[in-house]
Amino acid sequence: MNPMLKLGLAATLIVLPQMGLAQDTEAVPGFDEIGPYIMTTLLFCIAGFLVFFMAAGFAMLEGGLVRSKNVTMQMTKNIGLYSFAAIMYWLIGFNLMYPGDGWTIAGWVGPFFSQTVLDPVGVAAADADLGYASIGSDFFFQLVFVAATASIVSGALAERIKLWPFLIFVILLTGVMYPISGSWQWGGGWLAEAGFSDFAGSTVVHSVGGWAALAGAIVLGPRIGKYGKDGKVTPIPGSNLALATLGTFILWLGWFGFNGGSQLAMGTVGDVSDVSRIFANTNMAAAAGAVTALILTQLMYKKPDLTMVLNGALAGLVSITAEPLAPTLFGALWIGAVGGVIVVLTVPMLDRFKIDDVVGAIPVHLFAGIWGTIAVVFYGSANIVTQLMGIAAYGVFTFVGSLIVWFIIKAAMGLRVDEETEINGLDMSEMGMEAYPEFSKS
C-alpha cells in the first residue's frame, strides 16, 4: 500500500466513521487518480479568491483617484459591476466562452442560451472530470476574470457617467462581448488554433477592458474643466492617495492568483513548481514597473509622481500576464520595466488627444497589455505575426463593438450626468449620500 493510499484511507475513516470497516474491501482511488483533480480544484479556489479580491483593489484605486464628491458613486459602480458580471457569467458568459463541442459558429461564437450547471452534490470520483478540476472551481475562477475586465472600464469613465447606462454596458460586456472574444483563445477557438499565445490575459482580459474603456472615454468626453480651450491640461488630483496605494497593493496580491491560477493545473511536480515560478516572475515585473515609473517621473518632472508609480506597478503586472511562466527573473524584470515606461509616456499622450482617463486604465491595461502580448515572442514560442493578429482581432472586435454599444446607450438614455450634477458631484445628485459627510468637500 503506498503512503498516499494510506492517507486517503485514514481520511475516509475519520470523515465517515459510521461506515466502519466496510471501506476496507472497496477500492479507494490513489493520488495518481484523484490527486491532480483535487490539487487543481484547490488552485482554482485559492487563485479565484485572490482574483476576486482584485475587485476590492480596483475599488480602492478608483476611490482614491476620484474626487471625494464622487466616491460613493464609484464604490456603487464597483460593487454593481462585479455582481452583474457574476450573474451574467452564469446566465450566458461561461458556456459562451468555453463551448466545448457546442459552438454556434465553429471557433468564433459559442452557445448563447446555455447556463452553467455545477457538479452534483458529493460527486463520485468516477463522475468527476479527473483530468481537470471541478466545474464550480473552474466557473468561479473564470468569472472573477471577467469582473476584472469590467472594473477597468469603470475607472476610466469615472466622475461623469451615469450609473445605469454604465451597468447596462457592463452587462453586455461581461455576458456577451468578453465571452465571445475570450472563446477565440481560451475556449479553443480560431486564435488558439492559429497559435496565438496569451497565458493569463494581457490581451484577452486587460486589453479588452482597455479597448472598451477607450471607446467609452471617446463617446463620453472628458470631465468638465480637464481640458482648457487653449488645449491646456488641468490636472484633477484624486481624493486619497493612501486608498489608491492600498488598491494597488491589493491588485498586486490578486495578480498572483490571476497569473498563478492560469497555470490551470497543480497535480504534478512540474505544475506546482510552475505556479511558484509564475508568482516570482509576476512579482518581479510589478516591482520593475514601479521602480521604472519612480525613476522616470523623478527625472522628467523633478519630483516623483506617486500615481504614476502605482500605475507603473500595474503596467508591469499587465505586461507579464501574457507570459508569466517562461521568462527568467531578469526577463520578467525588463518586460515589467518597459510596461512602466509605457505608462509614464502614454498618460500625457492621452491628454494630448483630450481623452480623459481618470485612473490611467487605458495606458495600464491596453497599452501595457499590447506590449505584454508582443513580449511573449522573447521567451515563449509565439510568433510575432500571430501575436499582432490576435492583438488586432481583439482590438477591432472590442473597440468597434463597444463604440456601437456606447452610442446606442447614449442615444437611448444618455450617458453623462448634466453639468450641474457633475460639478456638485455625483454622490449627492445621483446617490443622495456622501462618502465622507463630515469632511470638507474638494
Place this chain on the structure above:
Amino acid sequence: MKLIIATIKPFKLEEVREALTDIGVRGMMVTEIKGFGSQSGHTEIYRGAEYAVNFVPKIKLEIAVSAAMADQVVDAITKAARTGKIGDGKIFVLDIQQAMRVRTGETNDDAL
C-alpha cells in the same frame, strides 16, 4: 484695544506662539488658510500635466491685546516669523470697539 491679524508661514507657528507667550499674550486664534500675496503661486506636475498652485497654505493668527501691548506683539511676531525670503506674511492692526468675556461678563481690557 487692538486686534492683530497676522499671516505667517505654517512652519513658523510654534516659534511665534512661544515668542508671544513669552511676552505675556494669553490667548490667540489660529486658522489654517490659503491665499496669495507677492509670493504668488507656483507650478506642480500631476500625471505629466503642469498645474498652477495659485493659493499657498498660510497660518492666520488673530490676537486681541490692550493698545499698550500692540507694538510689542507686532514686534515679537515679526522677529519670530521672519525668514527673509518671500512669503513671510503680513501683520495688520485694527481697533477693537468692544470686548466681553462670556463667562464673567467682564468688558473691554478686563475681558482680554
